Amino acid sequence: MQPIPSSELILSPNGSIYHLHLLPEQIADTILTVGDPNRVEMVSRYFDKIELRIQKREFVTHTGLLNGKRVTVISSGMGTDNIEILMTELDALVNIDLKTRTPNPSTRSLSIIRLGTSGALQQDIPLDSLLVSEYGIGLDTLMCFYNLPQTENEMAIGKKLQQNLALPFTPYAVACDTDLKKQFAFDMLPGNTLTCPGFYAPQGRKLRLSPKNSEYIEKLVNFNHKNFKLTNFEMETSGYYAMAKLLGHKILSVNAIIASRINHQFSSNPQKVIERMIETVLERV
Ligand SMILES: O=P(O)(O)O[C@H]1O[C@H](CO)[C@@H](O)[C@H]1O
Numbered sequence: 001m002q003p004i005p006s007s008e009l010i011l012s013p014n015g016s017i018y019h020l021h022l023l024p025e026q027i028a029d030t031i032l033t034v035g036d037p038n039r040v041e042m043v044s045r046y047f048d049k050i051e052l053r054i055q056k057r058e059f060v061t062h063t064g065l066l067n068g069k070r071v072t073v074i075s076s077g078m079g080t081d082n083i084e085i086l087m088t089e090l091d092a093l094v095n096i097d098l099k100t101r102t103p104n105p106s107t108r109s110l111s112i113i114r115l116g117t118s119g120a121l122q123q124d125i126p127l128d129s130l131l132v133s134e135y136g137i138g139l140d141t142l143m144c145f146y147n148l149p150q151t152e153n154e155m156a157i158g159k160k161l162q163q164n165l166a167l168p169f170t171p172y173a174v175a176c177d178t179d180l181k182k183q184f185a186f187d188m189l190p191g192n193t194l195t196c197p198g199f200y201a202p203q204g205r206k207l208r209l210s211p212k213n214s215e216y217i218e219k220l221v222n223f224n225h226k227n228f229k230l231t232n233f234e235m236e237t238s239g240y241y242a243m244a245k246l247l248g249h250k251i252l253s254v255n256a257i258i259a260s261r262i263n264h265q266f267s268s269n270p271q272k273v274i275e276r277m278i279e280t281v282l283e284r285v
């Protein structure tokens, strides 16, 4: 097999992968991810021992032991473009021989759990609750560039959303890993998370600028495809779900609901629900 060229699989002089600055032996099979680089320490402070701390750009990584189990926590920054880099490079670390630059004969599957914040889109999702994304629905265009397999129903959801919002591209829908959901989120509110390519207009917010579509939020709140409704907004879940499906990793997104877009409220203490989310998930690793 031809080696993957150095312009595509980019390694630093110490052999680490380009953006994450990590070597294969520096990540565990269970990976917790957070958007905010400062949240990495909020997770790793619970580790019994921290084996390594590495940072490049917004990608901060701590690997250590939690109740005797090796775990990695890594920050992604914001948006699905970062998630494409994170997932591709994590996959390369476990599924490509970086010395020969060829894919390994057998593949390894990582378990990746996002611990993120999110805004509620429905009245019955309380502020400061924990929600698990059963589906990620992508309003970003990342999957215009990959061949994502989708069921008929998933494609129908994307098409209906495209029609309702008059979008020039088709959104995509991907399910979570059901084993991870049972292990980590059995008691959390189930939801369908809308991943947006921005925080303001793509999530219907108005400061000095307004969304192009004046009925944008109403259309999302009222979206219904055979009882499939949208529950919350954030900026990464669909990218994680799609890249995990394409690369063969297990994935779950857990959301701390810090804003209610329907009641126009923001959590009075977002750190508290974020900490509860971290503690809940860490107890279940
Ligand atoms: O709190 P994190 O994990 O960053 O997640 C959410 O918060 C950010 C926006 O404030 C976006 O990244 C969104 O997905």
Ligand SMILES: O=c1cc[nH]c(=O)[nH]1
Residues within 6 Å of the ligand: 117, 118, 119, 120, 199, 203, 233, 234, 235, 258, 259
């Ligand atoms: O409303 C919100 C809150 C957190 N993160 C988002 O992307 N949106």
